[in-house]
Amino acid sequence: MELVLIGPPGSGKSAVGRRIARAQGAAFVDLDTAIEAAAGMRVERIFEMEGEAGFRAREAAAIAALGTADTGPRLTRVVAAGGGAILDPRNRWRFFHGRRAVALMAPAEALAERLARSPVVRPLVAGRDPVVAVRELLTARARFYAAAQAVDATGRLEDVAGRVASLLERPAPAGTRLLSAETPIGKLDLGHGHAARAVADALRPMGVRRATLASEPEAWRRHGERLARSLAEAGVVEPLPLLLPRGERAKTVRAWEAALRELAARHMERGEPIVAIGGGALGDAAGFLAATWLRGVPLVHVPTTLLAQIDSAIGGKAALDLPEGKNLVGAFHQPVAIVVDTDLLATLPVRQRRAALGEAVKYAALGDERLFALLEADGPAIASGARGAVESGALAELVERCAWAKIEVVAADEREAAGRIRLNLGHSIGHAIEAAAGYRGILHGEAVAHGLRGAVDVGRRLGVTPDERAARITGLLDRLGLATSAPGVGADSVAARLAGDKKVAGGRLRWVLPTADGVVVRDDVPAEAVEAGIAAALAGAPRRAAA
Incomplete structure (x- = not known):
């Protein structure tokens, strides 16, 4: 087992990590110290000479040098990450996939007080009101910290280390959570192999006894049945399948009416959600169903195609087609949560993978130069379903960059x-x-x-x-x-x-x-x-x- 400690400046990552490593006989890596050793200069000097971009490039290289994670039961290595290391999607993949990620969190005032006492001047808060700077930083990075298991970093060092050690004694959560963002248009919960726990996390606060799992035959066979079984076994809800036609045939007025009548026959209540499991057309149809049944019921999207994960499941648009045109009958109905699990793409046909990249090229053309470069370098491998594109984090980065770009535009x-x-x-x-x-x-x-x-x-x-x-x-x-x-x-x-x-x-x-x-x-x-x-x-x- 390997532990990665993340958190804002002043949260005590290095001190806590060193203490845990010593207590459990594990190796300890302070990422900033490793960067300084490789560069032959202090972090502040790197920022001065090369700017933040130069430092981040060195940081990414140091994280890549960590290599493959040890997934055995005994703690063998503890890594204390720099405060901003998690900003890069590829860094987060390397940190979180196969490793236990723990976020040391504390109020902005406590963090600012620690930074004021520290002999090390932090470049990102230098020359500013430390409380204001830390508060802004916590807000900007909240979606990254929330992907890890949080531990209270206030109090004595030995107490914080004890809390982390206790957490490590419990089973690791299923899958890898890479980003968890509360947004004005619903929660984005992005990861790999984490769909069942993420959907359960979205449904539990609703306190309902039933949920409609809307899908189409192929998506239900590949993903829906397993998700339904997981929800039932965990006692979260009673999952009720509702199968719609495949593709655009789900988006006809006739299919919509048939689904409404099925909900009526089941006496589904206003608080009982619809969970949409499928691609873009299924999400459109299930979203419109959620928008119109009883004047609107909660909706959770679980997109199972690359196109839906990077685009169509995000934004709250739900629609049906008419012979005269596509999406002419519709509504805006924002989901409670969008659960984006890139592991669900493992069985996606090559043609659908490749086609989805048409939308990804659009997002690159909107002004994301990093996405442009990623598509030029890794696009063919992503399109072909090459395992290396998953293991390197390229697929996860593609999905995150597109999904977050759409959230920012739609939220505004x-x-x-x-x-x-x-x-x-x-x-x-x-x-x-x-x-x-x-x-x-x-x-x-x-x-x-x-x-x-x-x-x-x-x-x-x-x-x-x-x-x-x-x-x-x-x-x-x-x-x-x-x-x-x-x-x-x-x-x-x-x-x-x-x-x-x-x-x-x-x-x-x-x-x-x-x-x-x-x-x-x-x-x-x-x-x-x-x-x-x-x-x-x-x-x-x-x-x-x-x-």
Whole structure:
């Protein structure tokens, strides 16, 4: 067993870790000390010479050097992490996956008092009111600390060490929790192999006796049955399965009515939640069911596809389709919790993995340069389901970066009155292609990838998308094997579907177009640019001349 101590500056990670290691005969690693030894200078000097970015790079290298965790029953190593080490998703994966992570926590006032007495000047609080600085830091990092088991770090050193030692005597929680964030649009609980305990954690406070587990046959067979069994055995709730049709067929008015009547037959009550277990279409259908049954019941999302984990399960949009267009009947209904377990993706077909990366490219194009680099380096491995992409933490980082980006946008504009429209990059033409295909034969992420090619073309014609940015976006789509061939629908049919786009305002379609470092919204796109953009979207990747 290995123990990682995290927590804010002044929480006593080094002192507590050293004491526990000595008492149990384990090796002790103070991460900051290891960084200083490798750099030949103190942490403060590294910040001065290389800035925070330079220090974080050294920190990530030191964490990677820890290697594979010892998962045996005896404590063999204790690691005291620097206060900001957990900011990087890859660091957190290396710390938390296979190791016991404990967060030493204390009130801001107590931490500030300790920092004032310390001979070491902490760079992140230097020159500021320490209480204010620590309070801001605790708020900014709360979602990372909350992923670990918390221990009260106030009081005598020996008492704090005793609390940690007592915690280690108990069984480790199932799976790996990487992030636990309370947000205005529901709790995001992200991890690997932790779905059963995370859903139980979401349902227990409700104090209800039953929960509807809405799923579709394949997701139920792979994941739903096991989750239902776990909830029943733990005595959390009586799980009641509700199977909807697969794919977009779940999002018909007929399927919705049938589900409502089943809830009525069961006499489901207003406080009894719906747990949605499945991909994007299932989440849309179950979300709309939760929004409309008894004028709204609690909802917990358990997305089981990569597309749903990085995008569709987040944001509170729930909708049904009509023959005239996708998602035309819907509601905003925020979930109580979104349980994102990347281990549920292990059985996902390669085509669905690859298609989901169309949405991930969108998030990169919105301005996340680290995500761009991750997709360029690890995207093909993630798409193929390579084990190395999971074990390295690349998959978990991809999911976290996309999911958190969407939470930040939606929390600021829940009802799509302003900034949320930027999330529709690639979706105008993408949705039109899906509708023209009758929602058959093409996956949503694949359609978005075609839509991205179209948006890039329109942006270049309007002079808002620089050639270098256009080449990077389309080059990444090429590398991932997305939208490389024609989707098999006609340009006239796609153009006709654009007229019914939800982003039409005042008779003008608002286009989200890439810029050098983000996006811009334009409603003055001339017809010839739209026509050319559709053509580019339907053409796929341009053929390269043979060498």
